Amino acid sequence: MDLAIHQTMLPHDDPDASLAFYRDVLGFEVRNDVGYGGMRWITVGSPDQPGTSIVLHPPAADPGITEDERRTISEMMAKGTYAMILLATKDLDGTFERLQAGGAEVVQEPTEQPYGVRDCAFRDPAGNLIRINEQR
Secondary structure (H helix, E strand, C coil): CCCCCCEEEEECCCHHHHHHHHHHHCCCEEEEEEEECCEEEEEEECCCCCCCEEEEECCCCCCCCCHHHHHHHHHHHHHCCCCEEEEEECCHHHHHHHHHHCCCEEEEEEEECCCCCEEEEEECCCCCEEEEEECC
């Protein structure tokens, strides 16, 4: 089988704040920005990986979600426990410094983990956890 990761989804609760974070702080390019029914889907990705994207989506867009589920999703997003993504860089310290200078919410400074990776962690404006591993 020949499979590749094409897109992953992360929820947002403020499309303008998410766009500014992923474009201006992380340096991703905007590949698509679509509004429909008062909601907005923004597709971003690394310029070096044109075939892989992150779709920032309104979490309540699924018509099958109940009001209780919407409330739970909102509560989990507010706590930062709903979604996460792992990124990688060859320059963890430099990336950490740029993100911190860009105002990103620091969760963990660069740390050598007992399970064999060195990484750091931030939250995006929606509360999604972003862990960044150092490529060795």
